[in-house]
Structures are given as C-alpha cells and as structure tokens.
Amino acid sequence: MQSVSTQRESAPILISATVMTPQSSAAPAAPAAATNSAAPIPAKQLAQGMFWGALGVLMFSGGIPATRLAVAELPVMFVGAGRALAAALLSVLLLLALRQKVPARQHWPALAVVAFGAVFAYPIFSAIAMQTVDASHGTLVSSIMPLFTAIFGAWLSKQWPRIGFWLCALVGAAAVMLYAASTASDALAGGIASGDWWLVLACFCCGLSYAQGGILARHIGSWQVICWALVFSLPLLLPLCWYFQPSNYDVSLNSWLGFGYLAVFSMFLGFFAWYKGLSTGGVAQVSQLQLLTPFLAFCWAALWLGESISLAQWLMASVVVLTIAIGRKLA
Numbered sequence: 261m262q263s264v265s266t267q268r269e270s271a272p273i274l275i276s277a278t279v280m281t282p283q284s285s286a287a288p289a290a291p292a293a294a295t296n297s298a299a300p301i302p303a304k305q306l307a308q309g310m311f312w313g314a315l316g317v318l319m320f321s322g323g324i325p326a327t328r329l330a331v332a333e334l335p336v337m338f339v340g341a342g343r344a345l346a347a348a349l350l351s352v353l354l355l356l357a358l359r360q361k362v363p364a365r366q367h368w369p370a371l372a373v374v375a376f377g378a379v380f381a382y383p384i385f386s387a388i389a390m391q392t393v394d395a396s397h398g399t400l401v402s403s404i405m406p407l408f409t410a411i412f413g414a415w416l417s418k419q420w421p422r423i424g425f426w427l428c429a430l431v432g433a434a435a436v437m438l439y440a441a442s443t444a445s446d447a448l449a450g451g452i453a454s455g456d457w458w459l460v461l462a463c464f465c466c467g468l469s470y471a472q473g474g475i476l477a478r479h480i481g482s483w484q485v486i487c488w489a490l491v492f493s494l495p496l497l498l499p500l501c502w503y504f505q506p507s508n509y510d511v512s513l514n515s516w517l518g519f520g521y522l523a524v525f526s527m528f529l530g531f532f533a534w535y536k537g538l539s540t541g542g543v544a545q546v547s548q549l550q551l552l553t554p555f556l557a558f559c560w561a562a563l564w565l566g567e568s569i570s571l572a573q574w575l576m577a578s579v580v581v582l583t584i585a586i587g588r589k590l591a
Contacts (some may be wrong), residue, residue, distance in 0.1 A: 309541015377469025
C-alpha cells in the first residue's frame with residue numbers, strides 16, 4: 261500500500277476534490293456551483309476508485325475468518341471492542357505524527373455515524389454471529405452489505421444510478437443469498453441461526469457507515485475519516501475493553517493473530533483504501549466490489565481454518581464478478 265498521504269480532499273459533496281496542504285483546516289466546503297448532481301464520474305477517476313476499493317475489500321475479506329479465530333478463545337465483546345481500541349491507539353499516533361487538526365464541528369455528526377457502524381456495530385455484531393456460524397457461511401450472508409451501502413450512498417449523496425445498475429446489484433446480492441440459503445440445511449442443521457440475523461444487522465449498520473464515510477472523505481480526507489471516528493470512540497472503547505477483558509490472557513497464538521489482523525487490517529489500514537475508493541469512484545459503484553468479499557474470504561478460511569472450497573462457490577464468484585462488470589457499464 262502506498263505511504264499515507266496527508267492531503268485533504270475538501271470540496272462540495274458532488275464535485276471532484278481539491279488538494280489542500282496537510283496543515284489546512286477542515287473548513288466547510290465552498291458553496292456548490294450550479295452542477296449536475298447526476299454527472300457521470302470520469303472513467304479514469306472511476307478506475308482509480310475501483311483500485312483503492314478493491315485493495316480495501318482484499319483486506320476486509322479476511323475479517324470474518326479472523327473473527328472466527330479470535331472468538332474461539334477470546335471473549336466476544338473484547339474482540340469486538342478491542343480490535344477498535346487497538347486501531348484507535350494507532351490512529352492517535354498517526355494523527356499526532358502528521359499534525360492533523362480536529363475536524364470542524366459540522367463534520368462531527370457524520371463521524372458519529374461512521375463510528376456507530378464501523379467501530380461498534382459491525383465489529384461487535386459480527387463477533388457475536390461468529391460464535392454460531394462458520395466462516396464460509398458467515399461471509400456469504402455478509403455479502404448483502406453492498407446493497408445496503410449502495411442504497412445509503414444514493415440516499416445521502418443524491419447520486420442515483422440508472423435502473424440497470426440497481427438490477428445488477430440486486431441480482432448479485434440475490435445470487436449469493438440464494439446460494440447461502442441452499443446450503444443452510446447443511447451448515448445450520450435445517451434452521452436459520454441467530455448468527456445470520458446478527459450478521460444482517462451488522463451489514464445494515466456498516467453499510468450506512470461506509471456510505472457516510474465515503475462522502476465525508478471528500479471533506480476531511482480518506483484515511484482521516486476512520487482515524488477520527490476511532491479517536492472519538494475512545495471514551496466508550498476503553499471501559500468496554502476493561503470490563504470485558506479475558507480473565508486469562510494465556511490463549512493460543514492463532515487467536516491473537518486473528519485479533520491482530522482485525523485491529524491492523526480490518527479496522528485500520530483497510531479503511532484507508534476503502535474510503536479513498538468510495539470518495540474517488542462513487543459510493544454506489546465502488547460498493548459493489550464488496551460482492552467479491554465472500555469469495556476472497558473463502559481463500560482465507562481455507563488457509564487459516566482449513567475449510568474446503570467447492571466448485572459451486574467458485575462458479576458463484578464468476579456470476580458475481582459478471583454482475584459487477586455489467587453494473588459498471590449501466591451505472
């Protein structure tokens with residue numbers, strides 16, 4: 261990954277970003293000129309957004325398998341809050357080293373939304389879910405997140421893609437969910453586990469935070485979004501981690517490695533690339549790359565947990581990639 265840029269991207273929500281110096285304050289953007297809010301994103305800019313989004317998805321894709329490793333021996337709430345606390349401490353160091361100014365108060369409500377979904381809801385809810393479902397099944401259920409992200413992104417930014425894009429998004433999400441349903445009887449003994457509902461709720465909350473963070477990144481910078489959201493969450497993260505800390509820290513290396521991956525990649529570096537991609541290429545379009553997450557996660561699950569990957573799963577991956585490609589053409 262490239263070295264962290266200290267540029268700030270400050271511009272009206274629907275206009276391309278303007279580069280500012282690291283020391284410039286996160287002042288409110290100038291009033292927007294008369295601009296077509298539905299103007300298409302240039303191909304080069306979209307390609308850049310897709311690159312950064314794909315890099316973020318690659319790092320996020322290990323989250324569910326890593327969570328499965330971590331909750332095997334560590335308390336669920338400690339895993340959910342502890343990963344965010346570790347990332348928050350890294351954020352403090354980075355923000356201080358680069359002398360970043362605190363975002364303007366007008367951005368605090370948006371940061372609160374990002375913190376709610378990305379720092380608390382998704383880490384904690386997904387950790388609860390991974391107690392009852394395996395990594396492969398969990399990643400398939402989580403593939404509904406791109407639909408939530410696209411819906412919230414369109415609602416918040418008032419950038420509404422054409423009907424063809426939405427049809428492709430629904431087809432991609434439906435294909436994955438139908439596959440998950442067809443294998444539920446084997447994976448969950450004929451019933452829908454509570455873990456599935458926890459994952460859907462986690463994806464709903466995280467989709468909102470992804471969309472809000474992608475828009476906010478155009479004002480305060482891509483990596484600054486998650487860093488400030490984490491720092492603002494410290495007053496809640498500290499007591500949570502203290503209260504739910506494990507009674508015995510003598511757990512296996514695998515569990516600590518899973519926890520470490522969640523803190524450094526899923527909760528920290530992954531957001532640097534992800535919010536850069538969303539702010540550059542558009543929330544609705546780039547968010548569809550999340551549909552690849554289950555199939556990347558299959559590889560991590562096979563490598564870390566020894567779970568097998570079937571031919572049907574690879575075929576489903578091909579279908580999802582096709583829907584993304586067609587959706588980009590129709591957006």
